[in-house]
Amino acid sequence: MSSGTTELAWFKSSYSGSEGDSCVEVAIAEQAVHVRDSKDVSRPAFAVSREGWGRFVRFASER
Incomplete structure (x- = not known):
């Protein structure tokens, strides 16, 4: 993994809620x-x- 991941624009799904529990963030x-x-x-x-x-x-959206 490159050290350049800090410059990425990270975001969470709107389905994750405001509590921040059990979430992942993605950056495209x-x-x-x-x-x-x-x-x-x-x-x-x-x-x-x-x-x-x-x-x-x-796959996940089909579930």
């Missing part, structure tokens, strides 16, 4: 979607391809 970059724990942003983030993220979102 040109080559990847970065994911991190919103409760502890000091922990390492991970990245998936934009195509992989799209498949995950489609």
Whole structure:
């Protein structure tokens, strides 16, 4: 993971609520979607391809 993840525009889903419990944040970059724990942003983030993220979102929205 590159140290450049701090410059990314991180956001949470509007479904996450205002309490901040059990949420992830994502940041969309040109080559990847970065994911991190919103409760502890000091922990390492991970990245998936934009195509992989799209498949995950489609799968999750079907549930």
